[in-house]
Amino acid sequence: MLKRDQDGCCWLSFLVLPGFNLRCLEASLLYLDQLNTLAEQPLYRWALLSVDDATPNDVGGLVATHYQHHDPDNLVVCAGPVAIEYRDAEWQHWLIRQLTLGCVRELLGEGLTNGLPAELDIGFCKQVCNSPQSDSSHGGVLGQHLPALRLLGLYHRAFHAQNRDASRLQRVVVLMCQNLEKPLKVSALAASVHISLRQLERIFHRHAAMAPGRYYLKLRLLLARDLTLATPLPISQVATRCGFSSLAHFSRCYRSQFGIAPKKDRLANGN
Structure with missing residues (x-):
């Protein structure tokens, strides 16, 4: 720890x-x-x-x-x-x-x-x-x-890409990071680097081994886990600050990613 x-x-x-x-x-x-x-x-x-x-x-x-x-x-x-x-x-x-x-x-x-x-x-x-x-x-x-720290692992592959896609990939990742509370649509991310949605999906699959939407969701869930374990914020506020409008949807995504519901995760870690 x-x-x-x-x-x-x-x-x-x-x-x-x-x-x-x-x-x-x-x-x-x-x-x-x-x-x-x-x-x-x-x-x-x-x-x-x-x-x-x-x-x-x-x-x-x-x-x-x-x-x-x-x-x-x-x-x-x-x-x-x-x-x-x-x-x-x-x-x-x-x-x-x-x-x-x-x-x-x-x-x-x-x-x-x-x-x-x-x-x-x-x-x-x-x-x-x-x-x-x-x-x-x-x-x-x-x-x-x-x-x-898991975030560094997500970034590592993207930021060490050595080809013409690297700059676009890095700009999209930074844009995701700047918009965690109010997530952008993946189509808007693609438009921000002047490529099609299909092109963006190919780039992410090639260098991050997942779709851009999944990558974005993982960033938000990592943020949610930090807020859950390190702050006394109500779980409903954690969900909102990580871009989830539905608490039920947030809990399902959290459990799918970390194998435990957010409230139980907080209790299991002594918070």
Whole structure:
């Protein structure tokens, strides 16, 4: 589970490795900012960590701190889709220490541990990969109880697409994120990037393995789970703030996605 402070705020530290698309992180921070706004309280705050001088110093107005000067409560390791060998001994030692302390919440990126010492591979397998709620789709290890971090997994494939569709896909995902409370029609999303609905559906199936409407619904349900578990908002208000006009429909979608009704989910997590 995420570590939170006494006010219920969770600090996320994003360690950005070479090859990771920073637009993916920017979209995720936009989602977290929207979440804080809808919750009417700061559920999440975040910091950007770099491993070397090659990492940009600024992402969405966030200035990066070198990883050695930061002790994270919740570490999110962000790597690109291509396996790269990271042989910096100091960085490896620091990451192993975070694993030992139980601070690593998310491992995002294909082949992140490629070329790392066996100790680090084993550490990731034991502390992250073997979680009974893990979901290794979309290049990440996405714990069922970390809805805000699951979003990174949804974004990862979309924002690391390497073809002419990538820009359109990314613009649509950002537009979805900006309109979670009042969802747009999928046809309007397609029109916003000047393509047909059928073209948009093909792009999403190719790069996100689901239809755009399903992708949009999943974003809203992840938001709903965060609001359900981290705020005292009535379930009816959670539904409204996530774009559902019918409470019954919201409950059915929530149960289908997470295997439990929202009220029971809140009670099961001690809220």
